Amino acid sequence: MKKLLIALILLISFQSKADIILSKWEGAVSPVMADYIKRVVKQAEEKNAKLIIIQLDTPGGLESAMRDIIKTIMNTYIPVVVYVYPPGARAASAGAIITISADIAAMAPSTNIGSASPVQMTGREIDETMKKKIINDMVAFVKAIAREKGRNEKLIEEMITKSINLTADEALKKKVIDVVATDVNDLLKKINGKKIKKKNAEITIEIKKDEKIIEVEKGFREKLLSILANPTLAYLLLMIGFYGIFFELYNPGSVIPGVIGAISILLALYALNTIDVNWLGVLLIILGILFFVLELITPTFGALAVSGVIALLIGSIILVDPSSPYGDIPVKVIIPVVLFSAVFFLSVAYLGVKAQMRKSLTGKEGMVGKTGTAETDIDPKGKVFVEGEIWDAYSETPIKKGEEVKILSVEGLRLKVTKAHRKK
Numbered sequence: 001m002k003k004l005l006i007a008l009i010l011l012i013s014f015q016s017k018a019d020i021i022l023s024k025w026e027g028a029v030s031p032v033m034a035d036y037i038k039r040v041v042k043q044a045e046e047k048n049a050k051l052i053i054i055q056l057d058t059p060g061g062l063e064s065a066m067r068d069i070i071k072t073i074m075n076t077y078i079p080v081v082v083y084v085y086p087p088g089a090r091a092a093s094a095g096a097i098i099t100i101s102a103d104i105a106a107m108a109p110s111t112n113i114g115s116a117s118p119v120q121m122t123g124r125e126i127d128e129t130m131k132k133k134i135i136n137d138m139v140a141f142v143k144a145i146a147r148e149k150g151r152n153e154k155l156i157e158e159m160i161t162k163s164i165n166l167t168a169d170e171a172l173k174k175k176v177i178d179v180v181a182t183d184v185n186d187l188l189k190k191i192n193g194k195k196i197k198k199k200n201a202e203i204t205i206e207i208k209k210d211e212k213i214i215e216v217e218k219g220f221r222e223k224l225l226s227i228l229a230n231p232t233l234a235y236l237l238l239m240i241g242f243y244g245i246f247f248e249l250y251n252p253g254s255v256i257p258g259v260i261g262a263i264s265i266l267l268a269l270y271a272l273n274t275i276d277v278n279w280l281g282v283l284l285i286i287l288g289i290l291f292f293v294l295e296l297i298t299p300t301f302g303a304l305a306v307s308g309v310i311a312l313l314i315g316s317i318i319l320v321d322p323s324s325p326y327g328d329i330p331v332k333v334i335i336p337v338v339l340f341s342a343v344f345f346l347s348v349a350y351l352g353v354k355a356q357m358r359k360s361l362t363g364k365e366g367m368v369g370k371t372g373t374a375e376t377d378i379d380p381k382g383k384v385f386v387e388g389e390i391w392d393a394y395s396e397t398p399i400k401k402g403e404e405v406k407i408l409s410v411e412g413l414r415l416k417v418t419k420a421h422r423k424k
Helices: 002-015 031-046 063-075 094-100 128-149 153-161 168-173 184-191 220-228 231-250 256-275 279-297 303-318 331-357
Strands: 020-026 051-057 080-084 090-092 104-107 112-114 165-167 195-198 201-204 213-216 371-374 381-386 389-394 404-411 414-419
Touching: 020 031, 031 051, 031 063, 031 213, 031 220, 051 090, 051 094, 051 184, 063 094, 063 128, 080 090, 080 094, 080 184, 090 094, 094 104, 094 112, 094 128, 104 168, 104 184, 112 168, 128 153, 165 168, 220 231, 220 256, 231 256, 231 279, 231 331, 279 303, 279 331, 303 331, 381 414
Parallel strands: 020 051, 020 213, 051 080, 080 104, 090 112, 389 414
Antiparallel strands: 112 165, 195 201, 371 381, 371 404, 381 389, 404 414
């Protein structure tokens, strides 16, 4: 009786729906995507839409975000179509599992799906036992979805265990997906009349001519966070953050470099957490910067600087796994950043040492070596006129009034002087 009531409510609700909600996602599966899909579904439910289409092109991404998205898709009462589009797009790794979790899985010609083997991107080595646990957990999860959606369980399992990949036509032929369509209009034509099961109820997709399609675009926040989830940008923000903080500490009161540095560090940490980087790489980068700073404080004639270059280079290279769906950091970016960092910190160190060795130009130390005029005879005591002031002075050799004198040292409020010898 309860199932019949749910089915009746869903049927009445579905028949009264008017709009088709279209969303588009290109890029890695991330927490930002999960939030976006939740917003899309919420908006569709508020509008009482008859269908949600998720247009997808992804290399994969985080498992946690993938599971979040699948929960959202499976728990809405509105039928969801995941459509791998445009031609040349892919639904790899986490994207493949999201596609098969849809009520209707569709692909455009010249697209591919698969390669869903779990990848460890945190830099930690995992033993065979743990690896088996991760794979078995994923296989069980995916097979349950495939069974519920009536898809090819064995082939979908092999996407995880053997990383197989299928073209759109192969996926359709082997019952991994339901439809191959050239565009959204073709997709709507081909799914019209299809029956699906949703929350124990059977629903027939009914698409009318000139159906209203509402596209839900990414918001500013989603666009910004999507841009940040770029390894190269995250890396550059991290380095800019270090430069800004260092410059503020080296020149207290500058304010702007410190503010820019703090903001850059926070944005970089968010991006790195989203990308799921190798945190050993982050620690090596921090260690490299620390070596440079120590070189400034206690110059070691380059030993710490060389160590800093090595740590920074290794940390930058291993920061992001080359197989990451977010991409990796190009070597052509890493090398200039490491060289710039070395030159920057060593230049500051050189200028600091040079400033310490430079003769003081102010205060008592700045008067040593300057010349003045004897105001009185000095034998051994007297007075001299230097820099517009009259000073008490003494000399080990007699000096007559009016003769030029040279300051040898400053002793309290008295100067030690000698007769200045003019160059001929």
